[in-house]
Amino acid sequence: MAEGAEVVRVAVVDDHPVFRLGMVGLLGSLPGFEVVGQAASALEALALLGSGQEPSADVVLMDLHLGEGSGIEVTRDLVRRHPGLRVLVVTMQEDDESVAAAVRAGARGYLVKGATPEEVERAVRAVANGEVILGPSVAARAMATLLTGRTAARVSFPELTxxxxxxxxxxxxxxxxxxxxxxxxxxxxxxxxxxxxxxxxxxxxxxxxxxxxxxxxxxxxx
Incomplete structure (x- = not known):
């Protein structure tokens, strides 16, 4: 966090310029947020956030598809380099596999791009405060999965990651x-x-x- 005013520093990573610029504009208009950078690719994201002792942002809004790159891999790399960095995935995909992959990579939140501005603001603030948050549709399916009572099976091929x-x-x-x-x-x-x-x-x-x-x-x- 920035000193004094509890400002949340945010970076936006998305390869679609209209969505990226729109999100930058939305966050920049909200009190208590400072947009410190944006990136359109995996390489740009790592250059912006991956170097140095401290990341420039507190929260990163991350798309899953970054042209030739993967937002999952970028998330994993950033969180490994900066464990305190909070990643909020914002994507068109809401299937269970994408959600699970994002969470395993270290994402602290998951929203679909149809989220309202109010939902985006709540999610960014929650993730910045250390909470884990899922959008309404994602959370509903996650809860349904839990209620099925699925249990973990024996791990095959323990030599594999x-x-x-x-x-x-x-x-x-x-x-x-x-x-x-x-x-x-x-x-x-x-x-x-x-x-x-x-x-x-x-x-x-x-x-x-x-x-x-x-x-x-x-x-x-x-």
Whole structure:
């Protein structure tokens, strides 16, 4: 926070200029907010916020799709470098996989782009205060998931990271890299790297062998 007036310093990362500029204008018009920067790509976001001892912003509004880059990966990188930085995802996507991926990456909030100005303001203030917040539609589905009583299954392939296990699960379902990229909100290059790492770690000579091994371990189911 800025000294004295409890000003929330905000940065906006979105590759759509109309939305980005509109969000910058909205936040700049609200009392208690200071827009300290904006970025249109993953590289610009990391240049703006990723260097230095302290980030220039308290809260970052982050889109998931940044052209060739992924807002998930940028979020993970920024939070790793600056654990106190709060990321609020603002995106068109509200499917469970995107929400889960954002939260695992370190996001503290998740809104869809149809949110009202009042909802945006509340969400930014809440995240700045250390709360975790989900938009109404996202929260409703999250609560429904909790109420189903789903429990965690035994972890397969403990040598893999969580992200690699997600990729392997989708490989076991028969999805190609392009589909995995869309579902996990990752760049195609990142997916290719994950698949290569998975094959090496589990000792599978090719994708078909990895699919078979994954299914034997219970991955790739509904």
């Amino acid at each position: 969580d992200r690699e296990r997600e990729v392997l699960d989708l490989v076991a379902r028969g999805f190609d890299n392009a589909t995995i990229s869309r579902r996990l909100v990752l760049s195609p290059k990142t997916v290719r790297n994950h698949v290569s790492n998975v094959l090496a770690k589990i000792g599978a000579p090719d994708r078909a062998a990895a699919m078979l091994r994954a299914r034997e371990q219970g991955l790739g189911g509904d």
